[in-house]
Amino acid sequence: MGVREVHQARLLMVDDEPELRRMLLSILHGDGYADVHEAATAAEALEKARQLRPDAVILDVMLPDGDGFSLLRELRAFTQAPVLFLSARDEDEARLRGLGLGADDYITKPFLPRELTLRLGAVLRRTYGAAGEGGVIHLGPVTVDMETGVISGNGPDRTLTAKEYALLSALNENRGRIVTVDALCMAAWRGENLGYENTLMVHMRRLREKIEPDPSHPRYLITMRGLGYRLLKEDGR
Numbered sequence: 001m002g003v004r005e006v007h008q009a010r011l012l013m014v015d016d017e018p019e020l021r022r023m024l025l026s027i028l029h030g031d032g033y034a035d036v037h038e039a040a041t042a043a044e045a046l047e048k049a050r051q052l053r054p055d056a057v058i059l060d061v062m063l064p065d066g067d068g069f070s071l072l073r074e075l076r077a078f079t080q081a082p083v084l085f086l087s088a089r090d091e092d093e094a095r096l097r098g099l100g101l102g103a104d105d106y107i108t109k110p111f112l113p114r115e116l117t118l119r120l121g122a123v124l125r126r127t128y129g130a131a132g133e134g135g136v137i138h139l140g141p142v143t144v145d146m147e148t149g150v151i152s153g154n155g156p157d158r159t160l161t162a163k164e165y166a167l168l169s170a171l172n173e174n175r176g177r178i179v180t181v182d183a184l185c186m187a188a189w190r191g192e193n194l195g196y197e198n199t200l201m202v203h204m205r206r207l208r209e210k211i212e213p214d215p216s217h218p219r220y221l222i223t224m225r226g227l228g229y230r231l232l233k234e235d236g237r
Contacts, residue, residue: 006121006124006125007031007032007033007034008034008035009033009035009054009055009056009124009128010035010037010052010053010054010055011028011033011035011036011037011054011055011056011057011058011120012036012037012038012039012045012048012049012052012054012056012057012058013025013028013036013037013038013039013057013058013059014038014039014040014042014044014045014057014058014059014060014063014068014071015040015058015060015063015086016040016041016060016062016063016064017060018040020060021038021040024058024116025038027113027116027117028117028120030113031113031117037052037054040064041063041064041065041066042063042065042066042067042068042070042071042074043065045057045059045063045071045075046071046074046075049075049078049079049081050078053079053081054079054081055081055082055124055128056081056082056083056084056120056123056124056127057075057081057082057083057084058083058084058086058116058120059071059072059083059084059085059086059103060085060086060087061085061086061087061088061094061098062087062088068085068087068098069097069098069101072098072101072102072103073101076101076102081127082104082105082123082124082126082127083102083103083104084103084104084105084106084107084119084120084123085098085103085105085106085107086107086109086111086116087106087107087108087109088108088109094106104123104126104127105119105123107119122173125173126169126173135147137168137172138234139211139212139219139220139234140213140219140220140234141153141154141213142154142211142212142213144160144168144211146165146168146169146172149165151210151211154213158210160207160210161203161206163188163203164203164206164207164210166187166188167184167187167188167200167203167204167207168207168211168231169187170183170184170187170188171184171221171229171230171231172231174231175231175232175233176230176231176232176233177230178224178227178228178229178230179228179229179230179231180227180228181197181200181227181228181229183228184200184228184229185197185200188200188203204221204223204229207221208221219232220232
C-alpha cells in the first residue's frame, strides 16, 4: 500500500466526545484521508463496522455504553482491520491490555496531530501490503511470507518471532534506506530507545541467522555503524 493507497483507506473513529471527533476529522482530512466515518458509542461502532467494513478503526477506551477493550473483542469476531486505541489512560496496564487483545497501536491523549497520522499510516502500510507484492520479501534464495511469518529457503522453514516481524517490517518499509536505532526501537517496543539498543542487537543477530545465507557475512541486513541498519534490495542497493 503506497502513500496514495494509504490515504484511500476507509476509517472509522469511535469517541463519545463531539469536539474530539471534530478535531480528529479535521486532522485526518487535512492529511488526505477522505473516507472517514464516526461513531459515538460501542453499539453504533459495531453497526457501522459491519456495514462499512473499515480498513482501520481509531477507538477510544472509554465509551458511554462499554469500553474499547470489550468492543475490540466484538470487532475481532468479524474483522481483522487494524485498531488504534486513543486514551487518556496512560497506565502501562491499560496499554498492555489493549495491545494484548490485538490492538495495533495505543496513543495517549493529548497527542500531536502528526503523531496520529504517522502511526496510522505505518499501521495501514504494515497491514495492507508493506511487505511488497504478495506479502512476500525476497532475499536471494530466502523468502519471507509476511502473512504467516514463515521463512523458506536456505534450509528448513523457520518462523519469525513477534519482535523479528516488527523489525523486518520496519526495515522492508524503508528497503534500501537506513533505519535508525530509535526508529527500530519504536517499531518493536512502541517507545523511545530506553536502553533497548543491546537487546536490538541480539534480535538483529537472530534475524540474520534466519534470513541470511551466511549470517557472518550478511548480504542484505547490513549494520550502518553509528546510525542503524539497512535492508538492501535484490540489486545490492
